[in-house]
Amino acid sequence: MELSEHPLIRELCSLALPAGDYVVTGSGPLLAHGLRNVERDLDVVARGDAWKAALRLGDPVLPLSGYGCLVSLFGGRIEVFDRWLPGSPGPDAMIEAAEWVQAIPFSPLGDVLACKERLGRPKDREDARLIRRHLGLPEK
Secondary structure, eight states: OOGGGSHHHHHHHHTOOOGGGEEEETTHHHHHTTSSOOOSOEEEEEOHHHHHHHHHHSOOBOOTTSSSOEEEEGGGTEEEESSOSTTSOOHHHHHHTOEEETTEEEOOHHHHHHHHHHHOOHHHHHHHHHHHHHHTOOOO
């Protein structure tokens, strides 16, 4: 599937965020690698001009994690954060580590796996299982 055909990716691309200043994280990388569909929302970590662009489009609020700021766009379908979850690398490190899939920066699956296993929620455990299988890693 062309990522550009996915409704959430179309909305993300319509923002025209500077590519060197954001990364799609959360479950988005699973979509990029064809591991599962993502229907609810895309999580984006932004810095610099991409974060400034998000601030022009919406008001920052405290995310559920209580960590950093979140700008919710398109009725919550695109969530732009100024940093990711506690225990995660900072935005600069996340953005610099991005893997490019069809001209969109995504967090590497290994990084997503570490975060999902740290969170341990039922949906994260399932995502971790899909990533481990895709990467040829043993089940935990």
